[in-house]
Amino acid sequence: GMDVAGEGCKREAPWKKMSKEELEHQYSPSRWVVRRGPEEALKTYLQMGNHATQRARASRRSLLDVPYGDGEGEKLDIYFPKEASEALPFLVFFHGGYWQSGSKDTSAFMVSPLTEEGVAVVIVAYDLAPKGALDRMVDQVTQSITFVQTRYPGNQGIYLCGHSAGAHLAAMMLLADWTKRGVTPNLKGFFLVSGIYDLEPLMHTSENARLLTTLEDAQRNSPQWRLETAPMPPKDPACHILVIVGQHDSPEFHRQSREFYQVPPGPTLRQGGWRASLDELHDVDHFEILWNLTRKDFALTQIILKTIFQESW
Numbered sequence: 001g002m003d004v005a006g007e008g009c010k011r012e013a014p015w016k017k018m019s020k021e022e023l024e025h026q027y028s029p030s031r032w033v034v035r036r037g038p039e040e041a042l043k044t045y046l047q048m049g050n051h052a053t054q055r056a057r058a059s060r061r062s063l064l065d066v067p068y069g070d071g072e073g074e075k076l077d078i079y080f081p082k083e084a085s086e087a088l089p090f091l092v093f094f095h096g097g098y099w100q101s102g103s104k105d106t107s108a109f110m111v112s113p114l115t116e117e118g119v120a121v122v123i124v125a126y127d128l129a130p131k132g133a134l135d136r137m138v139d140q141v142t143q144s145i146t147f148v149q150t151r152y153p154g155n156q157g158i159y160l161c162g163h164s165a166g167a168h169l170a171a172m173m174l175l176a177d178w179t180k181r182g183v184t185p186n187l188k189g190f191f192l193v194s195g196i197y198d199l200e201p202l203m204h205t206s207e208n209a210r211l212l213t214t215l216e217d218a219q220r221n222s223p224q225w226r227l228e229t230a231p232m233p234p235k236d237p238a239c240h241i242l243v244i245v246g247q248h249d250s251p252e253f254h255r256q257s258r259e260f261y262q263v264p265p266g267p268t269l270r271q272g273g274w275r276a277s278l279d280e281l282h283d284v285d286h287f288e289i290l291w292n293l294t295r296k297d298f299a300l301t302q303i304i305l306k307t308i309f310q311e312s313w
């Protein structure tokens with residue numbers, strides 16, 4: 001059964017007993033969708049992202065292709081609520097696509113419902129593999145957050161949201177050393193959606209082989225491994241960490257979320273003041289969990305809004 005955090009007994013990782021085919025299957029999110037075929041799911045995801053982004057750009061005040069660094073790929077888009085103010089909460093989003101696909105230009109899913117409620121939304125581009133190695137993507141994500149804090153020092157909180165590979169990049173920010181950046185972002189929350197936190201099993205799948213050349217690469221870039229080997233005290237105990245997974249995500253994706261929730265900062269730190277939670281969202285797959293964020297009445301949209309605005313509740 002599921003063991004209780006703090007028991008201190010570590011089982012052998014279950015994925016190590018899987019065949020290559022099984023591992024491949026577990027880490028192919030599109031094979032687990034229930035309402036359409038894999039190809040159709042990926043196509044719909046792209047269409048929904050395209051449409052949401054076009055709509056956001058047509059209907060909201062925005063700053064597009066803002067450079068957050070010198071690199072050509074280091075750009076972000078900012079979407080604003082109707083009321084002009086710099087004292088806004090900011091939600092910064094990192095798209096998924098296994099670090100090798102996806103774009104900020106098709107990822108503005110949550111812009112309409114969040115800006116409607118007074119949240120500024122930032123969609124970040126980063127260098128995909130093979131141009132970007134994981135260390136570089138992590139560095140770029142760190143830089144993008146530093147940029148938002150520097151540009152909007154009066155922000156009412158920066159909330160990070162990432163999907164799948166993007167949730168991995170957001171989770172790596174729990175480990176970021178901001179002192180080296182000269183500015184500490186006003187981080188108030190993490191929304192980690194259908195993420196991957198231990199990269200080691202991916203070394204044994206086809207799609208990601210070229211991303212992780214050594215075990216050291218995988219471990220250095222795994223928030224699960226890093227927090228297990230060197231637990232970190234909370235920098236801000238008020239900061240929320242929401243680990244969220246879809247009901248129809250694969251068992252390995254469920255395990256990744258559950259185990260990440262159980263490391264510090266997880267329930268062990270919750271006793272010490274962290275606010276961490278693990279949520280399984282009813283009847284959604286790996287892609288619906290994101291494209292439904294275009295809707296205000298979707299459970300995850302409501303969770304995000306409640307988390308951001310609870311101080312005033």
Ligand SMILES: N[C@@H](CC(=O)c1ccccc1NC=O)C(=O)O
Nearest residue numbers: 028029030031096097098164165
């Ligand atoms: N080739 C993958 C695609 C994929 O995993 C994916 C696609 C869009 C957004 C996120 C994804 N997964 C993790 O980042 C699949 O078969 O599902």
